Amino acid sequence: MSHPTQSDARHMWRMARDSGVLDVNSSYSYLLWCTDFPSTSVVATIDNQPVGFITGYIRPSGSLMIWQVGVDEASRGKGLAASMLAWLADSLAALQGEPLVMETTVTQSNMASRALFAGFARRRGMVLTESTGFGLELFPDAHEAEPLLRLTPQDPHKTPNNRA
Numbered sequence: 135m136s137h138p139t140q141s142d143a144r145h146m147w148r149m150a151r152d153s154g155v156l157d158v159n160s161s162y163s164y165l166l167w168c169t170d171f172p173s174t175s176v177v178a179t180i181d182n183q184p185v186g187f188i189t190g191y192i193r194p195s196g197s198l199m200i201w202q203v204g205v206d207e208a209s210r211g212k213g214l215a216a217s218m219l220a221w222l223a224d225s226l227a228a229l230q231g232e233p234l235v236m237e238t239t240v241t242q243s244n245m246a247s248r249a250l251f252a253g254f255a256r257r258r259g260m261v262l263t264e265s266t267g268f269g270l271e272l273f274p275d276a277h278e279a280e281p282l283l284r285l286t287p288q289d290p291h292k293t294p295n296n297r298a
């Protein structure tokens with residue numbers, strides 16, 4: 135598990151494309167991401183091959199926005215996405231000195247992603263709330279609505295001891 139470098143960008147683009155679910159952004163955008171936001175992103179490797187990634191950034195509010203999570207099909211269902219999320223949250227909380235508020239948007243139909251964030255919140259005793267996020271009317275194409283999930287530490291001054 136590590137923060138991505140520019141040489142990981144091509145793999146992140148490939149994993150997003152091959153997921154069949156994630157929006158496929160330009161290969162250039164993943165390069166920009168790995169250049170400017172590596173410390174809020176993560177890549178997981180097996181035998182030196184990237185098999186999973188998370189892109190995230192710190193919002194003006196200070197919360198960690200998780201943008202995309204992708205795991206290669208062959209590596210799914212083994213806890214990799216949960217481990218990447220835990221690794222990223224812990225590395226940023228250590229820098230910040232307290233647990234993070236985390237946010238993401240997830241379509242109604244993406245059960246795997248919903249289970250990922252629900253499980254993370256449950257293990258860490260975080261409060262999970264859902265609000266409108268980005269409604270259908272905001273998208274110019276056939277994109278599904280993207281409700282906003284917000285994961286808040288129950289006590290922001292107490293470090294949870296029940297790690298993922």
Ligand SMILES: CC(C)(COP(=O)(O)OP(=O)(O)OC[C@H]1O[C@@H](n2cnc3c(N)ncnc32)[C@H](O)[C@@H]1OP(=O)(O)O)[C@@H](O)C(=O)NCCC(=O)NCCS
Binds near residue numbers: 215254
């Ligand atoms: C969503 C995704 C990243 C999950 O990766 P993963 O490594 O298989 O997930 P994990 O093994 O860490 O599982 C995390 C939780 O999700 C649950 N889960 C995983 N896949 C699931 C599925 N297909 N249906 C329902 N629950 C699922 C697991 O049981 C686990 O739950 P728990 O914490 O309660 O035990 C992966 O399925 C993927 O890349 N999907 C395509 C891209 C995508 O949809 N990304 C998310 C939107 S940003």
